[in-house]
Amino acid sequence: MAKVRKLDEATIALIAAGEVVEGPWSVVKELTENSLDAGAGRVDVSVDGGGFKEIKVTDDGCGMGEEDLALAFERYATSKVAGPEDLDAVATLGFRGEALPAIAAVSRVTVYTRAEDEPTGLKAEVAAGTVAVSREGAPPGTTVIVRDLFYNVPVRRKFAGRPASEWRRAAEAFKRLALARLAPAFSLTKDRRLQYTTSADATARQRVGEVLGWELLDQLIPVAAQRGDFSLEAYLSPASASYGTTGNIYTVVNGRPARAKPVFKGVMSAYDGRLERGRYPLVVLYLDVPAEAVDVNVHPRKEEVRFADGAAAFEFVSRALREELARVGVVVPSTTFEMPSRKAPSGSPEVTAAIRESVQGYLKRHGLWPEGMFGGVGSGEVKAEAAAAPAGVAVAERSPDGGSVEVLGQLDNTYVIVRRGGDLVVVDQHTAHERVIYDRLARAAGDAGRQELLMPVTVSLGAAAAADLRPCLQALNDLGFGVEEFGGDAFVLRGHPNDVRVGDVEKFLARVVTDFVEEGRPAELERRRESVLKGVACHGAVKAGERLEHAEMAALVRDLFASPSPDVCPHGRPTMVNLAARDLARLFRR
Numbered sequence: 027m028a029k030v031r032k033l034d035e036a037t038i039a040l041i042a043a044g045e046v047v048e049g050p051w052s053v054v055k056e057l058t059e060n061s062l063d064a065g066a067g068r069v070d071v072s073v074d075g076g077g078f079k080e081i082k083v084t085d086d087g088c089g090m091g092e093e094d095l096a097l098a099f100e101r102y103a104t105s106k107v108a109g110p111e112d113l114d115a116v117a118t119l120g121f122r123g124e125a126l127p128a129i130a131a132v133s134r135v136t137v138y139t140r141a142e143d144e145p146t147g148l149k150a151e152v153a154a155g156t157v158a159v160s161r162e163g164a165p166p167g168t169t170v171i172v173r174d175l176f177y178n179v180p181v182r183r184k185f186a187g188r189p190a191s192e193w194r195r196a197a198e199a200f201k202r203l204a205l206a207r208l209a210p211a212f213s214l215t216k217d218r219r220l221q222y223t224t225s226a227d228a229t230a231r232q233r234v235g236e237v238l239g240w241e242l243l244d245q246l247i248p249v250a251a252q253r254g255d256f257s258l259e260a261y262l263s264p265a266s267a268s269y270g271t272t273g274n275i276y277t278v279v280n281g282r283p284a285r286a287k288p289v290f291k292g293v294m295s296a297y298d299g300r301l302e303r304g305r306y307p308l309v310v311l312y313l314d315v316p317a318e319a320v321d322v323n324v325h326p327r328k329e330e331v332r333f334a335d336g337a338a339a340f341e342f343v344s345r346a347l348r349e350e351l352a353r354v355g356v357v358v359p360s361t362t363f364e365m366p367s368r369k370a371p372s373g374s375p376e377v378t379a380a381i382r383e384s385v386q387g388y389l390k391r392h393g394l395w396p397e398g399m400f401g402g403v404g405s406g407e408v409k410a411e412a413a414a415a416p417a418g419v420a421v422a423e424r425s426p427d428g429g430s431v432e433v434l435g436q437l438d439n440t441y442v443i444v445r446r447g448g449d450l451v452v453v454d455q456h457t458a459h460e461r462v463i464y465d466r467l468a469r470a471a472g473d474a475g476r477q478e479l480l481m482p483v484t485v486s487l488g489a490a491a492a493a494d495l496r497p498c499l500q501a502l503n504d505l506g507f508g509v510e511e512f513g514g515d516a517f518v519l520r521g522h523p524n525d526v527r528v529g530d531v532e533k534f535l536a537r538v539v540t541d542f543v544e545e546g547r548p549a550e551l552e553r554r555r556e557s558v559l560k561g562v563a564c565h566g567a568v569k570a571g572e573r574l575e576h577a578e579m580a581a582l583v584r585d586l587f588a589s590p591s592p593d594v595c596p597h598g599r600p601t602m603v604n605l606a607a608r609d610l611a612r613l614f615r616r
C-alpha cells in the first residue's frame with residue numbers, strides 16, 4: 027500500500043536546490059544579482075575549475091548584520107519583499123529568498139560581510155544545513171565563496187558539463203548582468219586570470235563595447251524609441267550578419283536580464299524578410315516600462331518576465347526596430363567615393379570604359395576572367411553590351427543616392443555586373459529578382475497588374491499537396507493570381523501577377539505549397555500571406571543560368587536599388603556584393 031510521507035528538511039532543500047541551481051552559471055548569476063541588489067558600485071566575480079572548484083563574488087554593497095546573515099540561509103528569507111503587494115512591482119533582481127539556501131544545500135559556502143554601520147565584519151561558514159557565524163575583520167560589503175559545487179549530489183556533478191563548457195555558460199550569465207546594469211564596475215576572472223573589466227556609470231553603448239567588443243559595436247545599428255511610458259534603446263546587427271542561435275539576443279527589461287516572448291517575437295518580426303529561416307540577429311535591447319506592466323514572478327530561475335499587455339510590447343519593439351532597419355537598409359553601403367557623375371556626364375563612355383578596363387585587366391592578370399563574361403557567348407572577349415547600347419542613353423539609371431548606375435553585362439548567366447558611381451556591384455539575378463517581386467507584390471496588395479493566360483492551365487496535384495494548397499488560395503488571389511479549385515485535386519490557373527515567372531504551373535504551385543508546409547502551415551491570415559508571398563517571390567523569380575536581355579537587367583537593377591531592403595532577399599540571402607571604389611583602389615595598391 028502506498029504511504030504518503032512528509033519529506034524531511036534536508037531532502038526538501040535538495041529538491042528546491044535542483045530548481046534554482048542548474049550549474050555553476052546559476053551560482054554566478056544568483057550571487058551577482060545579490061551584489062547588485064545590495065547596491066554595489068563594484069562587483070568582482072571569479073570562477074575556478076569551471077565553477078565546480080570555486081566561485082567567488084565580492085561587492086562593496088550594503089553588507090549584512092548578524093541577524094541578516096543567519097537568516098539569509100533560511101529558505102524564503104528575504105529582505106526584498108515583505109508581502110504580496112510588493113510582488114506587483116519588484117525592483118530588485120531577487121525576491122524569493124531561495125538562492126543562498128539552495129546554493130548552500132549543494133556546496134560549501136563561506137561568507138565575509140560587513141554592514142555599512144558595523145565596526146567589524148562577520149564570517150559565516152555554511153555546510154550541510156548548519157551555519158557557523160564568527161566575528162572577523164572584513165571590508166564593507168560582502169564576499170561569498172562557493173566551493174565544491176554538487177559535492178553531495180554526485181549525480182548532478184556527473185550530468186553537468188565539462189569545466190570548459192560550464193565556464194562558458196557562467197561567463198555568459200555574467201555577461202547578461204554586466205550588460206543589464208550600467209552603474210557598477212564589473213570584473214570577471216577565470217582560474218585567477220582577469221578576463222575583462224568594465225567601467226562604472228557606463229552608457230549602454232559603452233557597456234556593449236566593453237562586454238561584447240568594440241569591433242562588434244562598430245557594426246551595430248543603434249536605435250532609440252519612445253512611445254507613451256514605453257522606451258527602448260537597442261543595438262542591432264545588420265541583416266548581413268546573422269547567427270545560428272538565439273543566444274546573441276540580449277533583452278533587458280527594466281534593468282533585469284530576462285526573456286519575454288512578445289519582446290523576442292517583436293525582435294524577430296523586425297527582421298522578418300531580412301534573415302534566412304533559422305538565422306537570428308545579435309541584439310542588445312534595453313526596454314523600460316512601468317513596473318506594473320511586467321510580472322517578474324513567473325519563472326523558477328527568474329529568467330523570464332511576462333507582460334500584462336504582450337501585444338503592446340510586441341508592437342512597440344517590432345515597429346521601432348523595423349523602422350530603423352528599413353531606414354538603414356536604404357543607405358547604400360560604401361558611398362565614400364566621389365561620384366564620377368559630378369566630373370563627367372553620368373555614365374559617360376570614358377568613365378565606363380576606364381572602369382571596365384581596369385577591372386577586366388585586374389581579373390585577367392589574376393586568371394579570374396572567365397570565358398563568356400559580359401554577355402557570355404564563349405568568345406572570351408568582352409562582348410561590350412554596354413557599349414553596343416550607347417552608355418548614358420538607354421542603360422544609365424539613377425540610383426536613389428543620386429549616383430549613376432549602369433549595367434555592364436551578365437556573368438555566367440547568373441550575375442549582373444553593374445557600375446554604381448565608382449563602385450563595381452555584382453548582383454545575383456535570382457535573389458535580386460526575388461526581392462523586387464516581394465516588394466512589388468507586398469506594396470501593391472493585388473494591384474500589381476495581372477497577366478491573363480490565353481489558355482487557362484489545369485493541373486492536378488496529389489491529395490496532400492491539394493489539401494495544403496487550399497488554405498493558400500485566398501492569399502494567392504489577393505496577390506494577383508487567378509487560381510481556383512477545379513474539382514477533386516485539380517486547380518486551374520487563369521492568370522498571374524506581371525513579372526512573376528510561373529513556368530511549369532504544377533511545379534510552381536507545388537513549390538509554393540512546400541514552402542508553406544515548411545513554415546508550419548501558419549493558420550493566422552497575416553503569416554499565411556507572408557509565407558505565400560515569399561514562396562511566390564522565390565519561385566517566380568528569374569533563376570540562375572537564364573540569359574537576360576539588357577533591358578531586363580537594367581529594369582531589375584533599377585528596381586532593386588529602389589527597394590527599402592536592397593541587400594537581402596526575403597529569405598535573407600545577399601542580393602549583391604559591392605566592390606567599392608576604395609576597395610578597388612586598395613586592390614591595385616593605388
Ligand SMILES: Nc1ncnc2c1ncn2[C@@H]1O[C@H](COP(=O)(O)OP(=O)(O)OP(=O)(O)O)[C@@H](O)[C@H]1O
Nearest residue numbers: 060061064098104105120121122123124125126168
Ligand atoms: N551580497 C549581498 N549583500 C547584502 N545582502 C545580501 C547579499 N547576498 C544576500 N544578501 C541578503 O540575503 C538575503 C537572501 O538572499 P537570496 O539570494 O537567498 O534571496 P533573495 O535575493 O532575497 O531572493 P532570490 O532567491 O530571488 O534571489 C537577501 O534578501 C539579502 O538580504
Ligand SMILES: [Mg+2]
Nearest residue numbers: 059060120125
Ligand atoms: Mg538573491
